[in-house]
Amino acid sequence: MITLEVDGKIVEAKKDDTILSALKRAGIHVPTLCHMEGLPPSGACRLCVVEIDGAPGLTPSCSFPVAEGMKINTRSPRVIQARKTIVELLLANHPDDCLYCARNNHCELQSLAHNLGVRQRRLQGSKAQHDMDVGSPSIIRDPDKCILCGRCVRVCEEVQGVAAIDFAERGAATFISTAFNTGLNLSSCINCGQCVVVCPTGALTENSSVEEVAAALTDPDCFVVAQHAPAVSVTLAEEFDIKTGTDVDGAMVAALRRIGFDRVFDTSFTADLTIMEEGSELVHRIKNGGALPMLTSCSPGWIKFVEEFYPEFMPNLSTCKSPQQMMGAIIKSFFAQREALNPARIVSVSIMPCTAKKFECSRPEMTQNHVPDVDYVLTTRELGELLRRYGIDLAAMEPETADTPFGERSTAGKIFGASGGVMEAAVRSAHFLLTGREIPELKIQPLRGMQGCKELRVNIDGIELGAAVVSGLGNARKLLDEIRNGRDDLHFIEVMTCPGGCINGGGQPLNADIEAVKKRMKALYAIDSKEQLRVSHQNKWVQKLYDEFLGEPLGETSHRLLHTHYAKRDVLL
Ligand code: SF4
Ligand code: SF4
Ligand code: SF4
Structure with a gap:
């Protein structure tokens, strides 16, 4: 075991911990979006940033190892502002559909916006527009609600060994797609729904028969x-x-x-x-x-x-x-x-x-x-x-x-x-x-x-x-x-x-x-x-x-x- 100082308190960590895993075990909650328990970190969303004494910028806690004597601040004004800005940027490219959304009240993006105190639309931008994918008997995809966390891609490939979906295009045009964007119904998707379970938003839902x-x-x-x-x-x-x-x-x-x-x-x-x-x-x-x-x-x-x-x-x-x-x-x-x-x-x-x-x-x-x-x-x-x-x-x-x-x-x-x-x-x-x-x-x-x-x-x-x-x-x-x-x-x-x-x-x-x-x-x-x-x-x-x-x-x-x-x-x- 090694010792860290987190927010002014002494915390014990295992030598092979990441900062995130050490904080979790100590009962300190750090928000994440791309992180998936049991899989290597992807470090994509940057929501889990913390401030480390002596480091020049903010550090993603999911992918950074602990070290003896490390001093970490998980809630400095800079950290909170960075997390809030990330969520504001995501919302700038997101439909205001909560009341009509299958994930209303069960949505991680919604909870993050709420918990970080996002109460107004500070950032405006043109929003991505994609067709919904409704051909599968099992899964509906609404790419406009996707925040590109990548969890669905990872579970599909790394856990299920199917790889029916992946990132397509680059930069602001990036979206999650099946091969040749044909829709799940014509893809290798085996309809397991594990992507739905890991998706933090309403971008993936079951094809409802209610x-x-x-x-x-x-x-x-x-x-x-x-x-x-x-x-x-x-x-x-x-x-x-x-x-x-x-x-x-x-x-x-x-x-x-x-x-x-x-x-x-x-x-x-x-x-x-x-x-x-x-x-x-x-x-x-x-x-x-x-x-x-x-x-x-x-x-x-x-x-x-x-x-x-x-x-x-x-x-x-x-x-x-x-x-x-x-x-x-x-x-x-x-x-x-x-x-x-x-x-x-x-x-x-x-x-x-x-x-x-x-x-x-x-x-x-x-x-x-x-x-x-x-x-x-x-x-x-x-x-x-x-x-x-x-x-x-x-x-x-x-x-x-x-x-x-x-x-x-x-x-x-x-x-x-x-x-x-x-x-x-x-x-x-x-x-x-x-x-x-x-x-x-x-x-x-x-x-x-x-x-x-x-x-x-x-x-x-x-x-x-x-x-x-x-x-x-x-x-x-x-x-x-x-x-x-x-x-x-x-x-x-x-x-x-x-x-x-x-x-x-x-x-x-x-x-x-x-x-x-x-x-x-x-x-x-x-x-x-x-x-x-x-x-x-x-x-x-x-x-x-x-x-x-x-x-x-x-x-x-x-x-x-x-x-x-x-x-x-x-x-x-
Ligand atoms: S995915 Fe979440 S934030 Fe987006 S419309 Fe649905 S409930 Fe609202
Ligand atoms: S339902 Fe299963 S196989 Fe289909 S895209 Fe989702 S995780 Fe992949
Ligand atoms: S569909 Fe859901 S899980 Fe997949 S990248 Fe988008 S938000 Fe993440």
């Missing part, structure tokens, strides 16, 4: 069914300023009924169904020499990533549809028959932590007789908006349980929401499918946690299985490259598009740091530790669905409704 769902809820001809993904109940609380990591499952179900949904189902049910199908598929591939390692298929950004960048691995992808699409398919087939409903009358709404799910439900193969299995996807954020619009106070809702037959789930289905959860659920059931006996220890610790890559070797009755779990597609890229280069000890790989899994999805509440994401993960495992039904194959409603409708895993009906296929995609760059 209006369409609100219209369906008031249309007497529509039978509106909701399904909610495993990760949503442990994050929706944040939209209502309830403590991070609170599971609001029952209150959310009650709220959905209150605003007019005719049925509320739990996507964790079809996560259990996925385990039955995917587990059987894995066992079939191992016993019959199918393509290995088998790759999970529940994360739609990852599927598009393989189709674009690694098409030679398409045979390795499980053919199982994602739990969202399985639920959509059985709602408009089995459930419609059971309730004597015309599937065309059913409006199937999926509440997801994910913006890529909006793209997934629009894929042409996700239909039956030209009727889409899922009509609309709402992100967790959009659900928060919809509930607030209807005046719902989530904290005051009396908890209710989801509807039968698709409201019953195991906790194995619930932990799908965290990276490693699918694999843990699969190993629990694979043990039973291969041996006829339950696994002795349900908790599989090596598969848990926020690490980007986790591995497990497991021996089930003499069958040695190599399993890997990766999250964040940059990590998936590394693993696929190892396999391309000859690695052959893995049988099953779980890939989640977003770092940490769906709890950190592109549709989740904004402004969550790593500690908040860990709390969300902890909440899922807490549910798993306290409930009785913890393996997918014991879900009696899943068994009933096979008995009454599907027949058997990998059977003809399952193949028709629950499985899909993939297609190579060409990318511009």
